[in-house]
Every structure is written in C-alpha cells, then in structure tokens.
Amino acid sequence: MTDSKYFTTTKKGEIFELKAELNSDKKEKKKEAVKKVIASMTVGKDVSALFPDVVNCMQTDNLELKKLVYLYLMNYAKSQPDMAIMAVNTFVKDCEDPNPLIRALAVRTMGCIRVDKITEYLCEPLRKCLKDEDPYVRKTAAVCVAKLHDINAQLASMLIAESHPNSNLLDLNPQTINKLLTALNECTEWGQIFILDCLANYTPRDDRESQSICERVTPRLSHANSAVVLSAVKVLMKFMEMLPKDLDYYGTLLKKLAPPLVTLLSAEPELQYVALRNINLIVQRRPEILKHEMKVFFVKYNDPIYVKLEKLDIMIRLASQANIAQVLAELKEYATEVDVDFVRKAVRAIGRCAIKVEQSAERCVSTLLDLIQTKVNYVVQEAIVVIKDIFRKYPNKYESVIATLCENLDSLDEPEARAAMIWIVGEYAERIDNADELLESFLEGFHDESTQVQLQLLTAIVKLFLKKPTETQELVQQVLSLATQDSDNPDLRDRGYIYWRLLSTDPVAAKEVVLAEKPLISEETDLIEPTLLEELICHIGTLASVYHKPPSAFVEGSRGVQHKRLPGSAGSGESVESPDTGSAPVASEAPPAVIPSQDLLGDLLNLDLTPTTTTGPPPPSSAMQMGAMDLLGGGLDSLMTAGFGAPPTAGPPSFTAPVSGGLDDLFDLGGGVGMPMGAYVPPKTLWLPAMKAKGLEISGTFGRRAGVVQMEMTLTNKAMSVMTDFAIQFNRNSFGLAPAGPLQVLTPVSPNQSIEAVLPLNTVGPVMKMEPLNNLQVAVKNNIDVFYFSCQYPISMLFVEDGKMERQVFLATWKDIPNENESKFQLNDCHLNADAASSKLQGSNIFTIAKRTVEGQDMLYQSMKLTNGIWVLAELRAQAGNPNYTVSLRCRAPEVSQCVFQSYEAVLKN
C-alpha cells in the first residue's frame, strides 16, 4: 500500500471522481480522497477546483484528516480568498479545542494563510492563544505574531504593545545582548544562526565588552552545523577588530579560528563551496589565520569543478616564500588535468605566483616553459598570457624565453593570447630580428581580428616603427590606414589618428608617449577593494559573501540598506600615549566617508532629478580636458574638435562651452541683443546638441535679473515623439549654484516645438571646486532618458548688488592684499570711454568707487562682491584714443581673477 496508488486514474476524469469521493459519507473514503488531492498537489497538479469540497471536510475530529485539509488550505487559500473565508469559523473553533495540539495547529495554519480577510479574524484567537495554559500553544502563537508582522506589521506591533508597553524589542543594548547570549546556549541550531547574525549587528562599547562577547561565542565554533560555525566566525571576525592586537586573547582567538574553517572543508561539496567563498574574504582580511593550512586547499581530482576553482584562488592568496615550492608542484600537477577551465586557471595561477613571490619567479617561468613544450593548445595560450604579465613585473629579466614563445605563434587562436603575443613582439621589437615579419603576418588578416588584437597590433607596429624607423615605414603606414580608414571601430580609429598625428607632428614626443616607461603591475591581482572587503566581512555567511558584492547591489527590496562597517579598534584612534603605532588597525585608517564605487554607479543610474536635492554625481560629459590626457586610452570620441594644446579658458566663458561646430555664428547672431544699462546677459549658446540627447536640443544662457540669478533655456524637440516630464539637476560646483525650484516646463513639447524655460537659481547648494572655475555640470531628464552636459556661466551674474565698497575700506583692502595676488590683463579693441565703461559695468554690479586721471590716462577703481562673500578689487586704465585697456585685479582668492576678467571683456564688448 503506497501513495503511488493515488495516481491511478479512471477515464471519467480525475477531478470529477475526487469530487464525488470527497463528498462521500464514509470517513475512510473521505480521508483517502483528501490524500489523493494532496498527492496531486505535491507533484504540481492544479487541484484548486476542489477547494469547497476539501474545506467541507475540515470539520472533523480526525486529526490526520484535519492536518491534511490544513495542508491543502495553506497551498490554495491565496488563490481562492473568497472561499478561504469559509474556513475561518472552523479555525476560530479549533483555537478553543480541548486538545492543545489542535489549538496550536489551528493558530499556526491561520498564520500561514496570507489572505487579508483572514488576518482580521486572526487577531482575536491569536490573542487568546498567547495566554493559553499550554506552553506549546503559547510558543506557536508567539511565532504566529512574527508571521502576522509579515502580513500586517501594524496589527502585529499592536499585539506586541499589549504585552510589552513602551519597549523597543529590537533595540540592541548590553541587556538584550546579554539575553541573546544566554539564549544562544539553549536554543536549537537554527535559532543559534539567527541569534549570531543578530549579534553581528551590535557594536560593542569597548574592547572589554567585545572580548566578553567573543568568549561566549567561541564555543559555537565547535558546533556540528556549519551555518552556526560560519555565523560565529562572522561575529568573531567583526568584534576582533576592536581588540588591541597586543592582547593575549587576540592571539588565542586567531588560533581558534583556523580549525573550524578547515573542518568546513571536509563537509559536503555544496557547503565547501560557500565556506571557500567566505574563506577567500577572510584570507584577504587576515591572512595570518590560515597561513599554515595551505595543504587543505589542495585539489582532489574528484572535487566538483566549482570547488576546484575556489580552492585554486585561495591557494594563490596563501602562497608565500615559505610554501611556494609545494604550491608550484601542485599547480603543475593540475595543469595536466582533464577539465579545461581548471587547467587554464591553474596555468594562470602559476603566473600569479611568479608575480606575487619574487623568489619563485624563475621557477615559475621554467614551469611555464615546460608547459609550453606540451604543445597543448589552450595551455600554451594561457601560458603566453601570463608570461606577458611576468615580463611587465620583472622587466629585462626573462626575455631570453621570447624565442620559445615565437615558435608557438601559429597555434594561437584566442584573442587574448594573440594580443599578449603581439604585445611581447612590439615591446621587445629591438631584440627580435624578424619582428617586422611577425607583425606583418598578423596584419594580413587585420579585419578578421577582434578589437583587442587590432588595438594591440596597431600599438605594437607603432612601437616597432619608433624603434626601427628605417625599415618599417611601409608597415606603419599600412596599419595606420587600415585603422583609420577601413575600420568601423571608433576606438581603433581614434587611436590610429592619435598615433598618426603624433608621428607626423613630433616624433620625439611620440617616442616619449608610446615608449614611456610603464608602471609596475601590482603584486596581487583581483583583490577586493578594502571598503567593500570590510563590508563583506560584516556579511560573512550571507549571499553577499558568496557573490562578493555588497547586499545593496543585488538583494531585492534592500534599497537604503545600511552599509555595515567594521568597528575600529579601541585605544588606537585617540590614544596619544600609545607608542606602538605599528599595531594601529587598518580599519581606523580607512577614510570613513569613502563611498564604494558601486554605489556611485547605482546612484548615477537611479539619479532622482528633483531640484531640491543637489548632490548629484559629476555628469560624465565635458570630457575635453580629461580627454587630452587620455591619449593612449583609446577613449577619445571627438578627436577632430579637440584642438590640442588650446588652453580651455582662452576665450570668454560662452565661447569655450565644449560644443563643436558653428558657435561663432550663433554668437554673431545674438550679438546685438545685450542691454546697455542692465546686467549683461550673454547670448544663448548651444549646450546640448540634439544628436547627443536623442533629439532634445538645449541652448541657453545665464543672467541676473532683479537680483536673482537665472538660467534661461530654450528646449527644442527635434525628435519624432512628444517630450514630457522635464527635470534638472546640477552637479556640485564652485559657487554652490543650485536650482531654486523645479524646472517649469508645464506643457509637453511636441516635435519641432521650442519652449523657453527660466530657472531661478540660488547659491546654497553643495560646493566643489571646478576646473575651469565657472564650469557647471548639468543633468536634464525627460521621459526619454537622462542627459548630461556642461556649460560655463559668466561670473558676473554672481556679483551682488551691495558690492560697492567704502573708499577708505577699498584703499586699505587694496594695500592689504599682497602683490602676488594681483593679476593684470589686457583688454583689446574696446571703443568706449571711461565713463561709458563705468556705467556699463555698473549694470553688472561692478561699481566704480573712484576715478583718477593721470597723464591722460583714466584710472577707474572698482569693486565687486561675489555671492559667497569674496570681494574683488579692480583698477581699470583707459587711455584716450587707445582701444586697449589694462585691468588689474586684486582678490584674496586669486583664482577667480581669470573669470572676472572674462566678464569684463564680455560686458565691455557688448
């Protein structure tokens, strides 16, 4: 008699038959029928159609039948909420049954039915059961409150408040911690996991409390359940940070941590995997714990592949001069295994050992050469990739092996290996007699190569040319034309153009750039960034620790999760008298405000464009200045407009806005609009071209009208669809400019329509010095996307109305500011006389305080004040008949002078 019999069906239809049986009078038959229903449910058949019939069987004194019906209810109640209500009465009745088992069962099942309507009825019986005479029922009811919290937190806290008025149950303080630690010894293994995880969130007040918690948690390291062990490790790893390193107990604790970690590795492979991922973190944070346990990470040939790969990673992390011989012998052994992925990683590991342990480099190289001799294709390719890194780490040491490498040129078919080989040939072109032939052979199939190889080939041939210019002119021309003319890849084209220009304008500079000494590569590759590592250490044993990502990066519904950090060690931060600075823990040295890079990216993508918050990240535009530095990075988009060497602040602000094309025309068009007496408002310039912003074109300008700084924009829709939902946000900038209200674009902008928008600004936003000073990075959002651009504002719009200084004060201040803070500028082609200039400048809040005429020269003494309170004093010399003015500016913050002068120029010339 087995349950398989429940699956023999008749032709009439299963559901029909079951229905009849469920409604049978015979108890036995009913029970059998419900069993059949449950059996169908467990294999995934939909038997929800039987809901009313099954619920009818609920009122029974047969416990087994009742349990079965409850099982059914839990599964289907959610999909049949109206029917589920039918069961409520029975539940309420069962909660008063004389048998405690039934009472408990009823309250437990009710809690599992996540139907709102039922929740309402749940409270009363639950309240009763919480006061039940039987402890088992009370326990079940208490658990049910937790379930209720899931469904309806408000109801649950109401229930809790009834029994614990004014207590915050989740507040971690020394008293609750003490209770938790006591409970730790008395609860089941599963409860221990949760208690330990909870303890890990607590931050002890001092090192003594920290030690006492550690002492009480340590016995958990000997638990048979590996999850308990790992959670205990987490608590200890975190609280250890607070212990002074010279404490005896600290050393004891370190010793106690190793054996349980090793033991985890003899468990089932799935457990091993999680343990290894966590050990990987622990080893990076505290390598001393496992430094003598290298051997347990040796790979067994029947380990699952996911365990093998993790073990290999840890072996490299633990490799040191003391054990390198053993490690190498093992790695060599692995390189002859069957599994390709594993072999590759093993070969790569040999290279990493060479880079990490200098003394072993020679042996590693010879091991790699042995492996190359095997001629196994993928082994050779991996070996060449790592030998490239070894060359970079130890220049001029192992180049004798190049000949061997060249022998295997033909067998390389993977891009990474080909690129590595080409790099080697290019880098050591002067030592390889037939370097040009080798590279030429690669060039034949240039267009079939992957980008990686193409880029590398381009660079290698340029290197070769710079080293042997006479013989390889033809080759370099060939590759440059291939890269610039026949390629669709912008990276490749740009790099080609850069080389071309470099080579044609200044070969010496080209040599300096292309053959520059390369920075040494770091010892440890793929180390986890320290702040992230700290966070992950706080999350040992969780999914975060398995994925090596912060929980906020992937766990659903955890937005705004608090970033956990390791506590700093007591007594090292503030103790001035402590002489042993060598023991200061890393944790306290790390700057506290560093945000992990992942978050920046996350914020950028989820950028909330409300005008009130102004802490946006720097928009990734205005790449001009940075781009010029990035010659070899290949990331330059618009080489043609870059204008090498032109200082970015040469013209007035509106001229240097980083947009290409007919700026000057635009300027000319708007030239006559400037108001003679009011504040100077530069003409609108194109900020965001339509092709860069999916059809949205923005041009605009800044002005100061009635004491309010404004951003005036024309938004033009050049796309085919309507644009709505505009919003704007600024990045931090030099003067704290920020929108004073939301961007008022009330109507949707239909295609080909332009709309004028005026955005009042204030200067209370966050401040960050920009380069140039008056640069402003803006993000604009609409229903299509978020766009970034940067523009420059005339500093004159920041000159406030009360910028007129008293004469005496002016004189004293002028003398007071040191001479080196004075900047002199020449203002050419200005055909205004001194008085006209003075009145024109006054319109822009540049006030003339005094005027002197010396030897036919008019001297105007002027003052202005910026919104942030910086005063700028000026002396303007104008000679009648000479269109050239001299402006001398004195200011305590001399970096603004350049911008101020630009404003002079802009105001006076319009």
Next chain:
Amino acid sequence: MIHSLFLINYTGDIFLEKHWKSVINRSVCDYFFEAKEKALEPENVPPILQTPHHYLINIYRGKLFFLAVIQTEVPPLFVIEFLHKVADTLQDYFGDCSEGVIKDNLVTVYEILEEMLDNGFPLATESNVLQEMIRPPTILRSVVNTLTGGSNVGDTLPTGQLSNIPWRRAGVKYTNNEAYFDVIEEIDAILDKSGSTVFAEIQGVIEACVRLTGMPDLTLSFMNPRLLDDVSFHPCVRFKRWESERVLSFIPPDGNFTLMTYHVSSQNLVAIPVYVKQNISFMETGSCGRLDITIGPKQTMGKTVEGLLVTIHMPKAVLSANLTATQGNYTYDLATKVLVWDVGKLNPQKLPNLRGSLSVQSGAPKPEENPSLNIDMKIQQLAISGLKVNRLDMYGEKYKPFKGVKYLTRAGKFQVRT
C-alpha cells in the same frame, strides 16, 4: 527564508514540490535546468544560482537534487544544511532516500516537510521529535491502520519540543539497555608519483547508538584526548566540560546519532596504511600503453587491510585493457572509462599485482592527462589516529547498561597520482 522546495530527479523531472509561503510556479526551475545542462556532470552544478527574482540553492544527494527557492537574503549555509537535514530525515524514515521511496510516501513526506519548516523557518528538525508527530511507516503499522482506520499522525504533543533537551523524548523505556559507540576514521590523502605524501588528514566521527531507559546522563572519556584539537559536537554535548576536563558529558538522544566529528589536521603526522607502486605509460607512437600496479602494507599497526579496491579513471582514448591480476578481479567499463580492481584482503606475504597492456584508439594522440588512482579500503578495530575511548559512565539512572566501542578506519578521498 526558505520559500519553496522542489525535488528533481537525475533526468530533470520535478516529482515533488512544497511551498511554505505562496505557490511559486515550477518554471523557476528552468534556470536550474539550464545550469544543469551546462555543467554536464550533475556533481558540477553550482550550488547557488541567481535568477532575476529568486535564488536557487541546491544539493545533490543520492541521484536527487533538492532545490530550495529563496527570495530574501538568507545564510546559504543554513539552507544547504537544512536540505541535507531533509535528506537525512527521509533516509531515517524510509531507510532510503530515492525517487521511488519518496513517490511511494508522498503524503508522509509532505507532512514531514510541513513539520520541519513553519513559514520558511525551521520548526522541528530533530528526528526524535518528528517521529513522535508523524510515525514512520512500518509494514505492521500500515496493516493495522488499514484494518482499524488508525493514522500515522501522533495525536499528542511531542514532549521534546519545549524542554531544554529537545533532542530527547521523555518516557523512553527499554528492556535491554545498551549504548554502542563506533569510532570511524577516514583518511583523506594525496600521494604523489614517487609515493610520498602530498597531503593527508583524518576525518573522524563517533556514531552512537544509545537505547537507554529514562534520562541517562553519560560521560565518555578518552585515553588521549589531546589528539582532538578540532571538534564539532552534537548539541547535546556540554562544551564547558569538554573545555575544562576534556570529557564528553551529555544526555543522549534516543537511538542513532552522530555524537561528534573531529579532524586530525594535516600538520600532525598521519599514518598511511598502504603503499602503491604504479606505472602507467603510453607509447608516443603506436596505440598501446602499459599498466603495472602493486599494493603493499605500510603502517597498518599490525591489523589487516580489507576491502581493498582500486579505481582508475582512464583517459578517453583508452579502448580496452588486457591485464592479469594476481589477486581479485578487474573490470573495465568502456562507457565511463573506469577501471576497477577489486583486490579484497591484503596479504603481506604475497603482494597483489595487476599488470598488462592498454590499447589506445589508433591515430589518437598520446593522452595528455595522467590518470589518478583512487583507493578504497578498511581496517577493522583500528583508529588510525590512535584515538582510544577510556571509559563510559552513566549517571541519573540506576540500571547497568551494556556498553561497547568499535573502531574502524577506512579510506576517504585517498588518491595516488601517476
């Protein structure tokens, strides 16, 4: 917490699903099937998979996948441990944890699963407690149930649930009171070509079978407890007494349980009971290879090595083996390329030897990889680490129990590289 459980067989059919919260469509398993496809071997399926809305954590046991679906951040070890506990429990209940057995007891399995987790949190996972609530099926009981209409669901409260010792039920009665302990040690070792030890360690476990009336309080002491520096205990063991006196003091669960596991680390010297002389070579040209293996005793402490079995995973190109064994039989499975030599008892006077030729697919290149030898064996009445039980005392009860200790050493992952 644990949201749902799917049981999946070797071929990829879902044959049981249990949901502790709302029902999750079984299509979520498609991600798992994809990974299974990619992994080729079922052992190589990654244990933790990320899908857009769920995490899938699986274990592979006895040709079955236990796949848990979770939705929130949960300690993965907790889930894996729990899945193993489920497998252990089913094993306990039905004597076997296979697809057939589970299908025959679907409803019972479903009831057990419901008791083990409540709303995704573990509730009753101790075998002792579970068996009180849901009685394991026995032939006698199923006959009685059919005749009388009885059920396999207990109608009284399980006693262990609320006590301080949840692992033991109250009111246990036996006519024969007995307590047996098996000290079982497994040697994990890797020996290299020349026979020297690359790595060796001992995994020990003490399995107990205790059938004692009432609430006995036991104390087990060792002759040489200093060997044990890395131990994990059953929750019943009082850790404080172990720390201070190095004795195991505990109130035992009823029936079979694992009292402790221990690990004798690779830093201690581990005795290797056998040596293997081997030579497996393939000719550079021509399609043949040679194999010659001899096994002899090394450090057996005067005991006999039994159940000796050598398994070799041959390179793919090896077509057949033509060998002669001086002792035992060998088989070569063409499909899996596994050579198994069942030696049996090791006779120190006449060392077993297996030699002969291997034929390799003609034209195939010389195999690159070196096959490893896997050795199985056992030695009765010996704990290779030297661990010895000193005495067992019982307090709290008046009767005199029958006591016994057995020792066994066997090979765990014992590999010889060639």
